[in-house]
Amino acid sequence: MSYLAKRKFYYSILLISVIVLLLLGIFSLFVGTANIGFLDVCRILASKLPGIQKLVSTDNIRGSSADIIIKLRLPRAVLVILVGSGLAAVGAAMQSVFRNPMAEPGILGLSSGAGLGATIAIVIGLDKTVLGLSAAAASAFIGAIATVFIVYNISRTGHRISPTVLILAGTAISFMNSAVIQLIMIFRRDRMDYIIMWTMGSFSSPSWNKIAVLLPFLLPGLAVILFHARDLNIISTGEETAKTLGVEVERTKKFVLASCSIVTAACVATSGIIGFVGLIIPHLLRLLVGTDQRVLLPFSIVGGAAFLLVCDTLARVAAPPAEIPVGAITAVFGSPFFIALLIKGKRSVM
Amino acid sequence: MEAKNAVDVKNLDFSYGDRKVLEEICARFHPGMVCGLLGPNGSGKTTLLKNIAAILKPQKNTVYINGTDITDMTANELAREISVVPQNTYIEFDFSVQDIVMMGRAPYIKRFSSESEEDIETAQWAMRIAGIEDLAERSIKNISGGELQRVIIARALAQRSNIILLDEPVSQLDIYHQLSIMETVRTLAYEYGMTVVTVLHDLNLAAEFCDYIYLLKDGVIAYSGKPKDVLTYEIIEEVYKIVCLVYENPASKKPHIVPVRSMQEGNGSC
Structure with missing residues (x-):
């Protein structure tokens, strides 16, 4: 296949993936403890769509079913899709910026900073809501941004930032944040469960409000990252080289890392720390569609969303009535699959 | 009147912090010639090359291309004038040879637009000159060091610049690849009229392939001239x-x- 035809081919596959994601989304609404038939789900959804709502009758569906779908399952699915797409895209972008396949959204200390922020809010018993978000979520967002700000300033010399120092500073601050969280938990054993549940990450309290707060951070962030897709390809082959190929390296790094930080902070603040998606999904897709960010980033967005949606649906229904933390599911199901792909990839090289 | 595609270095000083690395460098690199930068380790060859490429930021009014101060040029403008083949290339991700060569077209492609037919033809031309047409679809993870260096040269050629800077392009290669790549490099000057500046360690390769040599010692140009006058x-x-x-x-x-x-x-x- 010619150079351009190949990319066109990938874009048509992408379109199919989006359709699959939408079908998965609708399917996830039908799965759950409360038994709501698939056709009823479709009718409830259709009854909310402007234009065709008059054609659909929901007379013989219980009102509680409609509430479960519209107020719980649908916002949850949307939230999961947004967070999954955000984390996976950030992972893909960061791997290029750091030229390191181990890079992931938490690498700048964002997750631990969010954790610390949430912990502090939980311990001092803030129970106000900010913009419809819990105090813990707002405090988590501030914690994440504060952490990345510190890490960034440690790594900055003049107007340049060194990726190696960024990773090291991020790791060091992450350890410190985690240590502080543990200390706080020791002194406030009564709040330990809350803190642990928060840090494990979950979508168990979805709301349209959360989505409304997340979107203004997520969409512009993703747009900036996508805007720099080709520059990211070039930077991933070396910063000095990128300069000689006409890329404004420092400016690109700043824009992309700032966007990554904001997207991650918003995702973590609304849903807690969900590991693995940002590391594994970009990798997995690299093996499937190649490493060109112009293709990889959109696929990561769709793939991250689909993966997290499947994991979250499993988390909801695997052991009713309890809910398994979605972070545990992503790791338990993702790791073996990923290891299998690694082994297969290794064989094909040998 | 400045000669077309010549590089002029005028009284260039450069320091890393307090450590002075280059002092009062004056040099001129002409089109159609292969110029060598030689000198012991730490003499400032690579630093000089990086100043000319604006990888390091030179002072104002020290490095000129066609009479224009390079500090007045954007990265994109510069990338159309100067291409660079760095000393070591290690690429973590699994790009194809064609992907890498196509990156040489980056200074010409607008954001969000795809490569044009012209870009693709230019990349193919570059791969032909560099002798790697057959490798286009291969992964850069699965080619030899000599082939990789040719890929990087092809990427530089795809930039369609008139000036090419090479930093020890053959120091890690076997004797066949050393000669064949230096022969390709010489072709760029003699057949395509490019201004070629290359850092070299091997004095004998420099003697064979360079038309003019700048010999650096402790950050100053100690000697310059034709190989037979400098390499005594x-x-x-x-x-x-x-x-x-x-x-x-x-x-x-x-x-x-x-x-x-x-x-x-x-x-x-x-």
Whole structure:
């Protein structure tokens, strides 16, 4: 296949993936403890769509079913899709910026900073809501941004930032944040469960409000990252080289890392720390569609969303009535699959 | 009137923090010629090359292309004038050879637009000159060091710049690839009229392939001139601190240097 035809081919596959994601989304609404038939789900959804709502009758569906779908399952699915797409895209972008396949959204200390922020809010018993978000979520967002700000300033010399120092500073601050969280938990054993549940990450309290707060951070962030897709390809082959190929390296790094930080902070603040998606999904897709960010980033967005949606649906229904933390599911199901792909990839090289 | 595609370096100083690395460098690189930057480790060759490429930021009014101060040019403008083949290339991700060569077209492609037919043809032309047409679809993870260096040269050619800077392009390659790649590099100057500036470690390769040599020592240009005038045993002894013999290569009539021993203390001097 010619150079351009190949990319066109990938874009048509992408379109199919989006359709699959939408079908998965609708399917996830039908799965759950409360038994709501698939056709009823479709009718409830259709009854909310402007234009065709008059054609659909929901007379013989219980009102509680409609509430479960519209107020719980649908916002949850949307939230999961947004967070999954955000984390996976950030992972893909960061791997290029750091030229390191181990890079992931938490690498700048964002997750631990969010954790610390949430912990502090939980311990001092803030129970106000900010913009419809819990105090813990707002405090988590501030914690994440504060952490990345510190890490960034440690790594900055003049107007340049060194990726190696960024990773090291991020790791060091992450350890410190985690240590502080543990200390706080020791002194406030009564709040330990809350803190642990928060840090494990979950979508168990979805709301349209959360989505409304997340979107203004997520969409512009993703747009900036996508805007720099080709520059990211070039930077991933070396910063000095990128300069000689006409890329404004420092400016690109700043824009992309700032966007990554904001997207991650918003995702973590609304849903807690969900590991693995940002590391594994970009990798997995690299093996499937190649490493060109112009293709990889959109696929990561769709793939991250689909993966997290499947994991979250499993988390909801695997052991009713309890809910398994979605972070545990992503790791338990993702790791073996990923290891299998690694082994297969290794064989094909040998 | 400045000559077209010439690079002029005027009174260039450069320091890393307090450590002065280049001092009062004046040099001129002409189109159609292969110019060599030589000197011991730490003499400032690579730093000079990086100043000309604006990888390091030179002071104002020190480096000119076609009479324009390079500090007044954007990265994109510069990338259309100068291409660089770095010393080591290690690419973590699994790009195809064609992907890498196509990156040379980056300065010409607008954001969000795809590569044009012209870009694709230029990349193919570059791969043909560099002798890697057959590798286009291969992963850069699965090619040899010599092939990778050719890929990087092809990427530089795809930039369609008139000036190409190479930093020890062959130092890690076997003797066949050293010669064949240097022959390709020479073609760029002689057949395509490019201004070629290359850092070299191997004095004999420099003698064979360079038309003009700048020999650096401790951040200053100690000697410059044609290989036969610069690569004499007196100068090599002084600059490199080695005892050597210099013959004339019977095939090319160029100087041929045979190192004998270092002038380390304890070895005595001769």
